Amino acid sequence: MEIMEHIIQENEKDERIDKVLSAINEEWSRSQVQQWIKEGNVTINEKQIKSNYKCNIGDRILIKIPEPENLDVIPEQMDLDIYYEDSDVLVVNKPKGMVVHPAPGHLTGTLVNGLMAHCKDLSGINGILRPGIVHRIDKDTSGLLMVAKNDMAHEKLVNQLVEKSVTRKYFAIVHGIIPHDFGTVDAPIGRDPEDRQRMTVVDNGKHAVTHFRVLERFHQYSYIECELETGRTHQIRVHMKYIGYPLVGDPKYGPKKTLNINGQALHAGVLGFVHPRTDEYMEFEAPLPEYFSKLLHDIQK
Numbered sequence: 001m002e003i004m005e006h007i008i009q010e011n012e013k014d015e016r017i018d019k020v021l022s023a024i025n026e027e028w029s030r031s032q033v034q035q036w037i038k039e040g041n042v043t044i045n046e047k048q049i050k051s052n053y054k055c056n057i058g059d060r061i062l063i064k065i066p067e068p069e070n071l072d073v074i075p076e077q078m079d080l081d082i083y084y085e086d087s088d089v090l091v092v093n094k095p096k097g098m099v100v101h102p103a104p105g106h107l108t109g110t111l112v113n114g115l116m117a118h119c120k121d122l123s124g125i126n127g128i129l130r131p132g133i134v135h136r137i138d139k140d141t142s143g144l145l146m147v148a149k150n151d152m153a154h155e156k157l158v159n160q161l162v163e164k165s166v167t168r169k170y171f172a173i174v175h176g177i178i179p180h181d182f183g184t185v186d187a188p189i190g191r192d193p194e195d196r197q198r199m200t201v202v203d204n205g206k207h208a209v210t211h212f213r214v215l216e217r218f219h220q221y222s223y224i225e226c227e228l229e230t231g232r233t234h235q236i237r238v239h240m241k242y243i244g245y246p247l248v249g250d251p252k253y254g255p256k257k258t259l260n261i262n263g264q265a266l267h268a269g270v271l272g273f274v275h276p277r278t279d280e281y282m283e284f285e286a287p288l289p290e291y292f293s294k295l296l297h298d299i300q301k
Contacts, residue, residue: 004196008059011256017044018051021063023251024197041066073102073131078114083284088153088277089146090119090132093286096142096263101133115147122147123154134158135231140249142289143170143268148276156276161231167272167283168228170236171215173265173295174245175255178214178222185210185239189232198252199234201242208232210239218299221248237264248295259295267292 012020018037022030034051036042041064044053081093094100094111101112115122115132122132132147134157148154160166190205192198209229216223222245226236237253240246246254250264259265272283288296 002065004063004065006061006063006195006197008055008057008061009195010057012055013057014054016051017042017049017053017055017061020055021061024195036063036066039066073112073116074108075117076108076113077117080111080114080118081286082118083144083286084282085119087121088149089157089275090115090149091144091146091271091284093144094137094142094268096140096289096291099139100136100145111145119149121149123149123151135161137268138234138237138264138266140263141170141266141268142286142292144271144284144286145268146271146273153276157273160273164229165274167270168231168268169270170226170228171267171269171288171292172224172226172236172240173248173292173299174222174224174240175220175248175258176222176245177217177220178212178224178245180214182213183211183243185212185243187239187242189235189238199232199238201238206230206232208235208239210236212240221299223296223299236266261291261295265292265295 006024008020018030018033021033021042022028037049037051040048042049043062044059082090083093084091092111099110102110112131112133132149132154134146134148134154137143137145146157148157186209187201188203188205189199189208190202192200193202207230211227211229212224214222214224228235234253237247237250241253247264247266248254248259249261250258254264267288269288270283270285272281274281
């Protein structure tokens with residue numbers, strides 16, 4: 001059983017404990033957290049509490065995460081936005097709000113559930129809960145993902161990620177006006193020692209490089225394109241916060257006062273890779289989702 005610790009911060013004061021915990025890990029649903037609390041797997045300051053407990057600054061929360069059951073993924077019919085598919089590779093445009101693969105608290109409604117209903121032939125390298133998944137994007141990030149339909153394709157696509165030859169361009173809206181047109185953030189990323197559910201720039205972190213360019217500036221915001229050289233957890237969100245321009249709507253790394261768009265304004269708009277069988281370079285582009293375009297329009301006004 002995994003045990004995680006979380007110390008309540010100022011911005012979490014007076015919030016319900018079930019709301020706080022479901023916010024620190026996007027793969028935990030509120031109902032799952034409430035069940036853990038009911039079963040006595042969550043303590044605050046070494047005492048058991050109820051789901052409606054209001055948090056105080058400095059409260060020490062211990063969460064005992066039960067071992068996941070050995071579950072089969074349930075195929076679910078979904079209207080997937082598939083950009084390309086052949087016998088080796090599939091490229092899909094994931095909507096904002098969808099979790100990529102099943103996990104405790106999110107066993108259904110994920111992209112993998114939809115993929116399992118769409119096609120039976122997915123690579124098995126990542127196991128039962130993550131078939132075919134070569135890389136992932138956050139729940140509230142929309143955009144393009146490549147999926148491997150067999151182990152040969154999976155290995156070759158992963159190798160391209162390791163070699164940094166995959167093209168991955170993201171579009172984001174950030175707080176603040178970035179004065180220079182281009183920039184590169186080269187700063188290692190690891191777990192935040194003060195909050196294990198967050199990532200941050202740390203000396204002993206993993207090498208991480210993000211290139212960005214400003215597409216448009218507004219009164220209080222900048223619209224940017226980011227290109228990943230590496231693919232660390234929450235990389236763009238962490239790097240932009242690090243240089244003082246956090247993403248709009250980001251509940252984990254953004255300011256407390258931000259636009260209420262239910263998650264960060266981040267879209268994986270361009271994905272390019274060499275086909276694992278034909279060795280042909282392929283590139284795909286997904287337009288901004290409707291909420292993102294509307295947000296840009298509102299900010300421009």
